[in-house]
Amino acid sequence: MDMIDKFMHAVLSITFFVFFLHYRLFTSLVATARSLFKENVSGKVVLITGASSGIGEHVAYEYARRGACLAVVARREHRLRQVAAVCEIIGSPEAVYIVGDVAKMEDCQQFVEATVSYFGHCKQPIRRLDFGGFNFLLVFDVVVTVDHLVTNAGVTPVCMFKDYDDITKASPAMEINFWGSVYSTYYAYGHLKKSKGKIIVIASSTGWLFAPRLSFYSASKAAVISFYETLRYEFGGDIGITIVTPGLIKTEMTDGKFLSKEARLQLDPEMRDG
Numbered sequence: 001m002d003m004i005d006k007f008m009h010a011v012l013s014i015t016f017f018v019f020f021l022h023y024r025l026f027t028s029l030v031a032t033a034r035s036l037f038k039e040n041v042s043g044k045v046v047l048i049t050g051a052s053s054g055i056g057e058h059v060a061y062e063y064a065r066r067g068a069c070l071a072v073v074a075r076r077e078h079r080l081r082q083v084a085a086v087c088e089i090i091g092s093p094e095a096v097y098i099v100g101d102v103a104k105m106e107d108c109q110q111f112v113e114a115t116v117s118y119f120g121h122c123k124q125p126i127r128r129l130d131f132g133g134f135n136f137l138l139v140f141d142v143v144v145t146v147d148h149l150v151t152n153a154g155v156t157p158v159c160m161f162k163d164y165d166d167i168t169k170a171s172p173a174m175e176i177n178f179w180g181s182v183y184s185t186y187y188a189y190g191h192l193k194k195s196k197g198k199i200i201v202i203a204s205s206t207g208w209l210f211a212p213r214l215s216f217y218s219a220s221k222a223a224v225i226s227f228y229e230t231l232r233y234e235f236g237g238d239i240g241i242t243i244v245t246p247g248l249i250k251t252e253m254t255d256g257k258f259l260s261k262e263a264r265l266q267l268d269p270e271m272r273d274g
């Protein structure tokens with residue numbers, strides 16, 4: 001009996017080891033292939049929500065360096081104006097800013113439509129060619145869509161469940177983090193389908209790693225992850241979906257910007273470590 005146990009143990013260990021080696025080989029091949037065939041985003045139209053600071057702002061700069069046309073959305077106009085200006089300086093052919101609140105459905109519709117009409121206007125369908133004094137007018141059939149949507153706008157309510165006096169004050173977590181992503185996706189869907197585009201979803205590791213005082217934040221990010229994992233099946237190959245689940249990244253959020261139990265955005269560096 002002992003011999004059989006030892007034999008089975010050895011067989012299982014070897015099988016696991018061989019499987020693990022193949023699995024590691026496969027994942028490193030996939031990673032290498034991905035880095036070799038990086039998408040060229042030059043000239044593509046990219047819409048980013050929550051781009052007035054932090055992750056959204058820096059994602060905008062990355063796209064700009066690679067030559068993408070950008071529409072940056074958030075509520076703070078002065079910050080957006082600066083972000084759009086920097087994007088053009090570092091390589092974006094066109095960067096436009098649109099003030100909007102992702103928790104409002106009508107704002108989401110408006111910023112998606114404004115993006116499409118702005119870049120439609122920029123890409124003039126008519127070109128004049130001059131051949132030795134002869135003028136030709138070329139008319140192109142320009143289809144302007146949204147190629148990438150980055151749903152990034154988010155807030156962090158930080159409060160113990162028992163300390164809420166009015167529990168409805170926690171609702172911005174779902175309204176902004178979850179519904180804000182859903183509304184933006186809903187209005188961009190037709191355009192993304194046309195372009196065979198991508199949605200990049202900035203979720204969070206708190207969607208599956210839990211900590212006190214972050215119950216509503218974690219719940220909103222878990223909802224985001226489940227929602228887009230489901231859409232991945234529904235969309236099939238039509239629209240690519242990338243779900244990003246970062247850990248801690250130093251931004252205004254980790255510097256202590258949080259949504260208080262009265263639903264007010266506050267800055268309190270002490271809150272980080274409390």
Ligand SMILES: NC(=O)c1ccc[n+]([C@@H]2O[C@H](COP(=O)([O-])OP(=O)(O)OC[C@H]3O[C@@H](n4cnc5c(N)ncnc54)[C@H](OP(=O)(O)O)[C@@H]3O)[C@@H](O)[C@H]2O)c1
Nearest residue numbers: 050052053054055074075076101102153154248249251253
């Ligand atoms: N930093 C981290 O450690 C970390 C980790 C995991 C995930 N994340 C996620 O990353 C995303 C960006 O966060 P961050 O760290 O870069 O923080 P941040 O600097 O505070 O950025 C949040 C962005 O969301 C925008 N925003 C908030 N409410 C909005 C609304 N109702 N409508 C439109 N825009 C709104 C803010 O702009 P306005 O205030 O100007 O509207 C800002 O541009 C969030 O979804 C966050 O949950 C962050």
